[in-house]
Amino acid sequence: MVARGQPQERQEQRVGRRTRRVVGNWKMHGALARNAALLDACVQRFQAAAPGVEIVVCVPFPFLAQAQTLLRESDVAWGAQDLSPHAQGAYTGEVSASMLKEFGAAFVIVGHSERRAQHSETSALVAAKAAAALAGGLTPIICLGETLEEREADMTEAVVAGQLAVCMETLGLPALGQCVIAYEPVWAIGTGRTATAVQAQKVHAFLRARLGETGDTMTLLYGGSVKASNARELFAMPDIDGGLIGGASLTIDEFEPICRAFD
Ligand code: PGA
Numbered sequence: 632m633v634a635r636g637q638p639q640e641r642q643e644q645r646v647g648r649r650t651r652r653v654v655g656n657w658k659m660h661g662a663l664a665r666n667a668a669l670l671d672a673c674v675q676r677f678q679a680a681a682p683g684v685e686i687v688v689c690v691p692f693p694f695l696a697q698a699q700t701l702l703r704e705s706d707v708a709w710g711a712q713d714l715s716p717h718a719q720g721a722y723t724g725e726v727s728a729s730m731l732k733e734f735g736a737a738f739v740i741v742g743h744s745e746r747r748a749q750h751s752e753t754s755a756l757v758a759a760k761a762a763a764a765l766a767g768g769l770t771p772i773i774c775l776g777e778t779l780e781e782r783e784a785d786m787t788e789a790v791v792a793g794q795l796a797v798c799m800e801t802l803g804l805p806a807l808g809q810c811v812i813a814y815e816p817v818w819a820i821g822t823g824r825t826a827t828a829v830q831a832q833k834v835h836a837f838l839r840a841r842l843g844e845t846g847d848t849m850t851l852l853y854g855g856s857v858k859a860s861n862a863r864e865l866f867a868m869p870d871i872d873g874g875l876i877g878g879a880s881l882t883i884d885e886f887e888p889i890c891r892a893f894d
Contacts, residue, residue, distance in 0.1 A: 648848045651684040652873040653890045654772060655880025656712060656740060661694055672883035674705040682891040684873060687738050692726055695734035710738030713746060716759035728767020739764045742774045744817045754794050758801035765806055772811040773798055779818035788837055795841055808845040811852060812838060813875040819855025821877060826855060828864045835870035859885055862892035
């Protein structure tokens with residue numbers, strides 16, 4: 632288990648020079664009572680028997696205070712699912728990095744395919760959000776991935792390379808190295824259709840190669856219908872350092888075995 636707190640206090644479980652992570656993405660799910668039960672269960676199960684990975688839950692904005700209260704003394708980190716690219720100002724409905732930071736968030740997801748598709752987020756905006764997160768002291772989890780049409784047209788590598796290139800140009804490699812990348816093929820999200828471990832590994836190896844030496848220390852997560860039944864095979868791949876977990880992060884009985892699927 633990676634204890635949060637001062638970096639020098641962390642007992643990081645690493646793959647070579649990389650930190651393993653499992654990140655729950657609650658999406659627009661949750662209610663106070665249900666969250667409390669899930670967060671309490673996370674605290675108890677993971678403190679009692681550490682799985683040797685950094686565990687993060689990314690909750691809807693209204694539940695950040697609850698996560699802060701219930702996870703404060705635990706080994707589970709928390710974060711948000713989006714943020715504004717702006718630091719402050721007349722941006723009705725937006726939430727800034729400093730606001731997330733005040734609620735103890737350490738991570739924030741940016742560029743999830745649901746936001747790219749449903750809110751017309753471009754790679755330029757995603758990169759600007761990642762920059763805002765870094766400036767505010769948060770670790771952005773930058774999501775990349777191709778649609779089914781793009782995969783079938785043999786464009787997977789071109790698409791993810793293009794998405795990554797915008798982040799590289801905007802942030803620069805040293806700053807990008809502070810981020811987490813999540814490869815999430817759009818066709819595998821919430822569909823029950825997972826990329827095979829070999830398919831996912833191929834894209835992860837491709838992304839890591841594009842990142843050069845910077846990639847040697849970066850956590851690359853896979854996301855898209857990860858479940859207790861397929862996590863072990865995915866996480867055994869040399870370039871897959873953990874997962875971004877949607878539906879299966881909503882119940883402790885599914886989430887816990889995924890967090891333990893590394894040995
Ligand atoms: P899923 O979602 O695990 O429910 O497929 C993953 C994600 O969208 O981050």
